[in-house]
Amino acid sequence: MATITNLTSGIEINYGGAVTYIKHGNVKLLKRANNINIYDDSDDDGNQRGQVYISIPFADVTSPSTANIDALYSTVRGYIDVSSGGGGADANAVHVNASNEITAITEKTTIANIDEFIIEDSGASFVKKSVKRKAIIDPISSTTASTATLTVDTDVSDFATITAQSEGLTIGAPTGSPVEGQKLIIRIKDDGSARSIAFNAIFTAIGVTLPTTTTVSKKLYIGCIYNDTDTKWDVIAIKEEA
Numbered sequence: 131m132a133t134i135t136n137l138t139s140g141i142e143i144n145y146g147g148a149v150t151y152i153k154h155g156n157v158k159l160l161k162r163a164n165n166i167n168i169y170d171d172s173d174d175d176g177n178q179r180g181q182v183y184i185s186i187p188f189a190d191v192t193s194p195s196t197a198n199i200d201a202l203y204s205t206v207r208g209y210i211d212v213s214s215g216g217g218g219a220d221a222n223a224v225h226v227n228a229s230n231e232i233t234a235i236t237e238k239t240t241i242a243n244i245d246e247f248i249i250e251d252s253g254a255s256f257v258k259k260s261v262k263r264k265a266i267i268d269p270i271s272s273t274t275a276s277t278a279t280l281t282v283d284t285d286v287s288d289f290a291t292i293t294a295q296s297e298g299l300t301i302g303a304p305t306g307s308p309v310e311g312q313k314l315i316i317r318i319k320d321d322g323s324a325r326s327i328a329f330n331a332i333f334t335a336i337g338v339t340l341p342t343t344t345t346v347s348k349k350l351y352i353g354c355i356y357n358d359t360d361t362k363w364d365v366i367a368i369k370e371e372a
Contacts, residue, residue: 132186133193134168136209143168143184150184157210160270161203163285163307164188167270168206185286269315276321284308284356294321295344301352303330310358317351320344334362345370 132145140153152170160167162185169183188199196202271289272282276296285306292299295318304314318327325344333340333354344350353367 131192132190134186134191134206134209135193141168141206141209143186145184145186145190154210159203159207159210161199162270164199165286166191166199166203166206280316281305282314282316284312284314288313289315289317291317293319295319295325296321296323298326298328300328301330301333303332304363308356308358308363310356312356314354314356314363315351316354317349318344319349320346322347329365332361332363334360334364336364336366338365338368340365341368341370 132143135142135144137151140151141157143150143152152168156170158169160169165185165187167183167185188202191202194202194205196205269289270287271291272287273291273293274280275294276292277299278297279300279302280290280292281302282290282304283306284304299318301316308314324346327341327343329340334357341350341352348371350371351367351369352365353369354363354365356362357364
């Protein structure tokens with residue numbers, strides 16, 4: 131079971147008896163289906179480092195006690211926001227209330243993983259403005275040496291790697307609840323012998339030819355985008371190591 135505790139200096143996560151602490155300024159959240167992902171994004175210099183990453187199913191969380199995954203996500207996000215009472219003063223902070231409405235935004239705030247952010251007058255001294263930036267979300271990868279059927283859970287992974295395929299491979303229909311435009315990348319390398327590749331019918335080639343075999347000891351990348359209209363994974367890129 132898991133507990134997530136709001137401390138004045140950070141978040142403490144106890145999951146399966148292992149205790150992890152991440153300070154407020156570095157905490158990042160990602161909600162995938164019924165999992166909440168908590169990880170440490172950067173050091174004090176803003177440099178990427180080995181991330182402390184935990185994926186916790188909602189059903190495993192005993193504290194805080196919430197009704198559903200959305201409520202849990204909102205609560206833990208409140209732990210990170212300095213207006214929740216944790217972390218003290220922060221020069222780079224967005225403050226939200228219980229309804230997730232912005233109540234204050236400090237100077238020099240960096241807002242990650244958004245395409246467009248709009249501030250409007252909410253009774254305070256806000257001036258309406260729009261901020262656009264490139265959305266960047268760290269990929270969540272899964273790796274296996276070899277498998278007869280690759281079935282990617284797209285709720286918890288968007289980058290699947292096979293490192294030494296030792297038999298014929300079928301790329302099965304991904305599981306999960308993908309959304310329109312969701313990306314999936316698959317990287318395959320055989321074990322030194324060419325291996326056959328077959329695709330489930332949910333994969334549709336768009337301007338490319340689906341590979342039917344690996345090339346000995348060469349990395350093969352398959353890039354896909356989810357097409358919610360057709361309920362298909364459109365394969366838009368095939369690249370093989372020279």
